[in-house]
Amino acid sequence: MIRMSSQQSVLAGLIAAALISPAFAQDVGAPTKEQLQQALPKPSYSPYADRDFPTRPFFGDTHLHTSFSMDAGAFGARLGPKDAYRFARGEQVISSTGQPAKLSRPLDFLVVTDHSDNMGFFPDLFAGKPDLLADATGRKWYNLIQSGKGEEAAIEIIVAFSHGTFPKDLMYFPGTRAYRSAWQETIAAAEQYNEPGRFTAFIGYEWTSNTGGNNLHRNVIFRDNGDKASQVEPFTVYPPYGSDNPAELWKWMGAYEQKTGGSVLAIAHNGNLSNGLMFPVVEAFGKRLDREYVEQRAKWERLYETTQTKGTGEAHPFLSPNDEFAAFEIWDKGNLDGSVAKKKEMLEFEYARSAYKNGLKLERQLGANPYKFGLVGSSDAHTGLTAMEEDNFFGKTVPQEPSPRRISNVFIDNPATGVKVMDWEVGASGYAAVWAKENTRASLWDAMQRKETYATTGTRMIVRFFGGWDFVAQDANNRLPAQIGYTKGAPMGGDLRAAPQGKSPTFLVAALKDPIGANLDRYQIIKGWLDRNGNLQEKVYDVAWSGDRKPGSDGKLPSVGSTVDVANATWTNTIGAPELIAVWRDPDFDPSQSAFYYGRVIEIPTPRWTAYDAKRYGVTPLPGTTMTITERAYTSPIWYTPAR
């Protein structure tokens, strides 16, 4: 390891360094000499002149529901897509429980991803839209609602769905006028609030496959404007219009691109609630994994949402017993609806790290790696509010908006399976950070496509991660580390190929604290590889850290400590470091073994939203409630593939 001082000031280098073409982050191997010459700035006084590369990460949320989602609406969400975009842009809005809400800082982008099935049904029903009232059952439900019997109406609606007796004329499915209207409204909201250069409002939706209560959801994000997105209607799950098989979604995505010339990508989430189905290695939907599956998945699913309100899915302590930071905001009690309890053997196929590992093996077996995805975090909030700050957390659903009761309320309780989740276990997480050249749909989407992204659990720390063969210790002294990073290596999401003779991968890593957040504890690199015996391995390396701590005999770095005053929900930045930078060389590299590396940056402990609530409302948390948190960021990996 080549470790540089963690206290060196690298702010300018991180957020304003000269970079070269982000095209190098794609899966195309190392850049050519011509590409480098073209992309590097010409010599001039200003080191920033002629640069043509991402200079800052854009923060946003790729996964937010509004009242247009049937469940969100049914449980009280009144904010629609327009409200959601306004809030994300930094405007103050009134939440569905009547509370003024505003972000500490505006976000740069948002994707409203309402459930594609029955999108818009609920607001329309309550608004008494003529299409709905023209049907006798629709009118009956509307009248029940109007006469104060909304609960009765809701149960009838749900029963009708479950028994297959839902009136056809009321179906909000592709091809119906009502559904098309809801989709057009969604598009119109995004078009209205999309402001290139300032705020990006993506068009998107969630495809909500949930067979057996096992979460296989994907968010679909359009690169395009409304002129293309409006040529189609979202892919749904209910047969005969849709399917619960992701392979069918990929077909739909391909058909969209063929029809419109546009581009879409899909982001899966909550493998932790899939009960072992999110990252299969043998078969999916009754079919053995084959070359087509792995290629299609790699093509369409470029990113994975690894942290959100329903848990963080980077790693699990059962799978990574030597990783003392793996037990973070874990949800491992069952599947999405709690109908099936979790079994240990499911875990391997639910978490990002194990998927990365299994992906290496699948690549060897099938010729392509289906799990070569980048990482983002997002909220999955069903409130219309992407408010994922610990001191400003508006919950996952409307019943979890700020109140003195949410710290002790039950979120799910299924006595039949023993699955019980409390509201306090819901996390104020997360956001997606995207290294793009400019804040536009095209630029951000392209960065997502090349995986130049990282996930955060709500913090807005700035993280760089470059891999190459020639980084040296002095590179960490440079004021423009990103320029060096792009010049000598590949950024997060990229590839290292064809190891030069006698060389090991080197990594230039740098992180800056969130300007209004906590100091940093450490920057770690997580490596996974396929060893010579065909076994999958992983190891966590501390590569930069605050203070003068020394690793113990077990190789573990001592804890940074804690300044959290839980009772008062405060902390101080008297420990940790505002920034970390280092160059690290893999000490265990074997050029014949495929591997991946990703960065994990951990903040010092701070109060969790539960601590803020306890203080704010003067309530006592239930025993066992987690009251502190170590916010963190996870970079997309850089993969090393041996020359064939």
Place this chain on the structure above:
Amino acid sequence: MGKYRKAAAIGRSTRFFVFSILIVWSGSQATACGYHDDVSLARGLLNWTYPDALHVVGAISMAVAERRLPAPVPMRGGLGLLGYHGTVRALEQHAQQLRMSSGEMPRPTFSLLLIEPMLWTRFVSEGGDARPQVHVSGPQAGDLVVISGEEVIREIAHNRLSIGEAYRHGLIRLYGTEEQITSFLTCYDQVGSVHFD
């Protein structure tokens, strides 16, 4: 207590019913996230049926944060601040306040919903009485609907908060005709601010 047990049992069975329906619904197809019970469902629908009814939750939360209302005490089972007995006691005390407050004016009949347990109580005006019918299925046609929370009613019942103050702070929301609302506030504005015993 028997009635309470019955009510709780109804609540549980309904919750299981709705929950199982949601599971069935999700069994082979797309669905909501599935983390919902009947009470949450009813409460959520309220926000549409009585527009912005859940703003009471926000107002109560802000009042608790400002220590204008006491914080709820968590109870196992999540059945509310006082449990059913305590809530009924507060409602009856509240009815007594109402009886003594309106003087010669005719008392309006109204339906009160406590939003945390989604408990409806109908206060029926009969002669000089305001008779509470606790745990009714909902309002009757033409009723003024009063939406509030357990802590609010308790504070009013204990003469620490008036109905008028609660209304002005958003701790009580009224749904009815303008005439009904005016009549209610005229009769009961000061209820909770004066000791009648």
